[in-house]
Amino acid sequence: MITIRDVAREAGVSIATVSRVFNNAEAVATDTRREVRAVATRLGYSPHGTARSLITRRTATIGLILPDLYGEFFSELIRGVDHAVRAQGYHLLVSSSHADRAEVDSAMALMRGRVDGLVVMLPERQQAQVPLVSGRLPLVRLGGAPHNGDADAIVVANRDGARAMVRHLVSLGHTRIGVIAGADANSDADERMSGVRDGLEDAGLGEDALLRVAGDFSEASGFRAAREMLRADPRPTAIFALNDAMAIGALSALRAEGVNVPADIAVAGFDDIPMAQFLDPPLTTVRVDISAMGARAATRVLSHLGNGPSGSGVEIVPTTLMVRRSCGNPGAWSPTIPESLA
Amino acid sequence: MITIRDVAREAGVSIATVSRVFNNAEAVATDTRREVRAVATRLGYSPHGTARSLITRRTATIGLILPDLYGEFFSELIRGVDHAVRAQGYHLLVSSSHADRAEVDSAMALMRGRVDGLVVMLPERQQAQVPLVSGRLPLVRLGGAPHNGDADAIVVANRDGARAMVRHLVSLGHTRIGVIAGADANSDADERMSGVRDGLEDAGLGEDALLRVAGDFSEASGFRAAREMLRADPRPTAIFALNDAMAIGALSALRAEGVNVPADIAVAGFDDIPMAQFLDPPLTTVRVDISAMGARAATRVLSHLGNGPSGSGVEIVPTTLMVRRSCGNPGAWSPTIPESLA
DNA sequence: CCCGTTACTGTAAACGTTTACAGTGACTCC
DNA sequence: GGAGTCACTGTAAACGTTTACAGTAACGGG
Known part of the structure; x- marks a missing residue:
C-alpha cells in the first residue's frame, strides 16, 4: 500500500504539503501542487479513508439499520437515503435483517466509530419500547408510530x-x-x-x-x-x-x-x-413516497452534522389517494x- | 467520546489489558476481565472501529457498487450480499446510482481504505469495457455477460x-x-x-x-x-x-x-x-435466484480475504423454467x- | 535459596492521516 | 537597512486502537 509518505519522498516535499494538496486548502505553490499531483497519480496514490477519519473525527458515512430487506419498499427506502447522503459526499453503511431490539442495539454498537449518524428502522415487534440511545451520534428513527419518545423521527401519515x-x-x-x-x-x-x-x-x-x-x-x-x-x-x-x-x-x-x-x-x-x-x-x-421518506431521514441526520439547516422533531410524510x-x-x-x- | 484510555484509568489497568479483554485473546485474569467489562458497560464504551481498522489493516467492510436501485431486483441483491457478509462479521458499504464508468471508478476510489473487498455491478452502458482495477482489493463483478476479462465474476445463465x-x-x-x-x-x-x-x-x-x-x-x-x-x-x-x-x-x-x-x-x-x-x-x-447471486458474489470476495475456501473465475447462476x-x-x-x- | 517457568500486566511503537505552530526567504515600506 | 508582511513549507503532535516486547510476582523444583 502506498502512503502519503511515499508521495512526499518521491516529490521531495513534506507529508504536510501532500496533505494540503489533497485537501486543496491553504496556500501551496502552483509548481509544488502540480508536482505532487503528478507523483500521486504516477504512484496511484489516493488518501486512506480510515486514517483520515481517525484524525478528523468524521467518517463521512451514515449508517442505515433496517429490520429486513424484502420487497420494493426497502429498495426504495435505500434509494432515497443513498441519494440524499451521496449528495453531501457521504457514504452509506447498511445493516439489515434485525429480528429484534437486541440485534438492533448490537448493530448500533458495531457501527460506533464507523458512522457519523444513524437512520434506524425498528423491527416489527418492539417498536414503541425503550428509546434508542446512540451516545453522541445523531439518530433518526424511521417509520412506525409517531411520538414514542425519540427526538427525531420520520413517519408516514x-x-x-x-x-x-x-x-x-x-x-x-x-x-x-x-x-x-x-x-x-x-x-x-x-x-x-x-x-x-x-x-x-x-x-x-x-x-x-x-x-x-x-x-x-x-x-x-x-x-x-x-x-x-x-x-x-x-x-x-x-x-x-x-x-x-x-x-x-x-x-x-x-x-x-x-x-x-x-x-x-x-x-x-x-x-x-x-x-x-x-x-x-x-x-x-x-x-x-417511500424514497422521499428515506431522503428526509438522511437529510435530517445530515442536518445535525452541520450540513444544511438543522431541525428536530417528528416529521410526517403525507399520503395521497x-x-x-x-x-x-x-x-x-x-x-x-x-x-x-x- | 469515551475511549479505551478512560476505561483503563477507571478500571485501574493499562489500555493493553482493556484491549485484550475486548479481543478476548491471550490470558487476562478472570477478576481483571470482569472488572474491565463492568467498567466498560458502565461507561458505555465500545471500541472505535476506525482506530481499530487503522492498526489491524482490515475494515471488516465490503463495498457494493450498483448502477441503480430501482425495483425488487436490487433489494434482493443487497439482501443476498448483506446476509453473506454479516455471517462473517463484515459490514456492507453501499453506493448506487452510477450512470457511467467514470462514476464507478470514482466510487471505487472513494472506497479505498474503507473496505476490504468490492462487489461491483456495472451500469448498462460500458459493460464489456476496460476491466475494473482495484489495486490490491479483491473484486468480483456481478451480472452482465461472462468472460470479459476480469478474474472473478458471478453472472446469471x-x-x-x-x-x-x-x-x-x-x-x-x-x-x-x-x-x-x-x-x-x-x-x-x-x-x-x-x-x-x-x-x-x-x-x-x-x-x-x-x-x-x-x-x-x-x-x-x-x-x-x-x-x-x-x-x-x-x-x-x-x-x-x-x-x-x-x-x-x-x-x-x-x-x-x-x-x-x-x-x-x-x-x-x-x-x-x-x-x-x-x-x-x-x-x-x-x-x-437473485439473492443467491448476491450471496455468492459476497462469498467469493470473502474467500479472497481468507474466509472460507478460495476460488476464482466466472461463476454462473442457473435459471429454472x-x-x-x-x-x-x-x-x-x-x-x-x-x-x-x- | 536461586532459577526457571507460568501467568499476568504494562510500555511504547506503530497504523496513515490532519493541522497548529514554527520556521524561512523574499519583498515592501518607511 | 531594519521591520513587517506575505507566501509557502516543514516539524511534530495528535486521533484510538493493537501488539511485540519487557517486566513483575508467585510458585515449584532442584
Whole structure:
C-alpha cells in the first residue's frame, strides 16, 4: 500500500504539503501542487479513508439499520437515503435483517466509530419500547408510530391515508368493509388500522361495518384473507388491504373464485407500488413516497452534522389517494391506459 | 467520546489489558476481565472501529457498487450480499446510482481504505469495457455477460434461461414470437436476446419467426411494446418479455385491447418476481435466484480475504423454467391457486 | 535459596492521516 | 537597512486502537 509518505519522498516535499494538496486548502505553490499531483497519480496514490477519519473525527458515512430487506419498499427506502447522503459526499453503511431490539442495539454498537449518524428502522415487534440511545451520534428513527419518545423521527401519515381511503369507500356506498390487516405488533399496520377506525367513525358507522382479517404484508396472506372474507356473513362489499402486495393476493383470490372486481367487490391497497396501475383492474390505493421518506431521514441526520439547516422533531410524510378502477372509479369505466403512459 | 484510555484509568489497568479483554485473546485474569467489562458497560464504551481498522489493516467492510436501485431486483441483491457478509462479521458499504464508468471508478476510489473487498455491478452502458482495477482489493463483478476479462465474476445463465423459454414456447406450437427486449447495451438483456436466437435456431426457425421490439425493463415499456406488437403483421402468437415487469405491462396492454391470454396470445416473462404467481393469468417465467447471486458474489470476495475456501473465475447462476398459465400450461387450465399456497 | 517457568500486566511503537505552530526567504515600506 | 508582511513549507503532535516486547510476582523444583 502506498502512503502519503511515499508521495512526499518521491516529490521531495513534506507529508504536510501532500496533505494540503489533497485537501486543496491553504496556500501551496502552483509548481509544488502540480508536482505532487503528478507523483500521486504516477504512484496511484489516493488518501486512506480510515486514517483520515481517525484524525478528523468524521467518517463521512451514515449508517442505515433496517429490520429486513424484502420487497420494493426497502429498495426504495435505500434509494432515497443513498441519494440524499451521496449528495453531501457521504457514504452509506447498511445493516439489515434485525429480528429484534437486541440485534438492533448490537448493530448500533458495531457501527460506533464507523458512522457519523444513524437512520434506524425498528423491527416489527418492539417498536414503541425503550428509546434508542446512540451516545453522541445523531439518530433518526424511521417509520412506525409517531411520538414514542425519540427526538427525531420520520413517519408516514399512515393513519390519515387509511382514513381517507375508508371515507372514499364509504362515499362509494360501501357499508361493510373487509380489512386485511398487517402483522401484529407492526406499528405501521397498527396506525393504518387506527385510520380505518377513524374513517368508519367519521361516517357514523359502527364496529359491525368492519371485518378484520389478519395478514402479514405478503401476497400469500392477502390471498388467504380474501378467501376467508368471501365466506363471511354478511360478506363485505369492499376489501381494503393494508398494503398493495396483499391487495394483489386478494385480487388473485377473488379471480380464482369467480368474483368480479369491482362489480361484485371493490378492492383497495396501500403504498402505490409501481405496478399497481398495471393490475387488473388498476388498483385504487394510497400513495406513499417511500424514497422521499428515506431522503428526509438522511437529510435530517445530515442536518445535525452541520450540513444544511438543522431541525428536530417528528416529521410526517403525507399520503395521497390514488383512485383507479378497482373500487369502481365513477367515470373511468372503460378500459383505460395506465396514467404513467398518458 | 469515551475511549479505551478512560476505561483503563477507571478500571485501574493499562489500555493493553482493556484491549485484550475486548479481543478476548491471550490470558487476562478472570477478576481483571470482569472488572474491565463492568467498567466498560458502565461507561458505555465500545471500541472505535476506525482506530481499530487503522492498526489491524482490515475494515471488516465490503463495498457494493450498483448502477441503480430501482425495483425488487436490487433489494434482493443487497439482501443476498448483506446476509453473506454479516455471517462473517463484515459490514456492507453501499453506493448506487452510477450512470457511467467514470462514476464507478470514482466510487471505487472513494472506497479505498474503507473496505476490504468490492462487489461491483456495472451500469448498462460500458459493460464489456476496460476491466475494473482495484489495486490490491479483491473484486468480483456481478451480472452482465461472462468472460470479459476480469478474474472473478458471478453472472446469471441468461442465455440458457431465454433459450429454454423459447423452446418451451415452440413446443407449445408457437412459430411467431414477439420478444420485448431490454435496454440497448444492457448486457443481461443482450445475453437473453442471444438465448432467444439460440432457441429459435434449435427449433430450426428463421429470423422471420422473431419480432423484436425494444423495451427498458419497466412496466410502461412492456405496455407500449405489446401494443405495438398487436399491430404487426403477421401478429405474434406469443410474447416473451425479457423481464417480469415488462410482462406485467404487456398483460395490461393486452387486456386493454381485449386480447385473451393465453387463448389468443401467450405471454412469458423472466425473473420470477414474487407476484408473478398472483397475476392474471399466473405468469410463466424464468426463475432467477437473485439473492443467491448476491450471496455468492459476497462469498467469493470473502474467500479472497481468507474466509472460507478460495476460488476464482466466472461463476454462473442457473435459471429454472416456471410453467404457469400465461402460456397455456397444458393440464392446468382450471383456476389454480398460487403454488406458494398449495 | 536461586532459577526457571507460568501467568499476568504494562510500555511504547506503530497504523496513515490532519493541522497548529514554527520556521524561512523574499519583498515592501518607511 | 531594519521591520513587517506575505507566501509557502516543514516539524511534530495528535486521533484510538493493537501488539511485540519487557517486566513483575508467585510458585515449584532442584
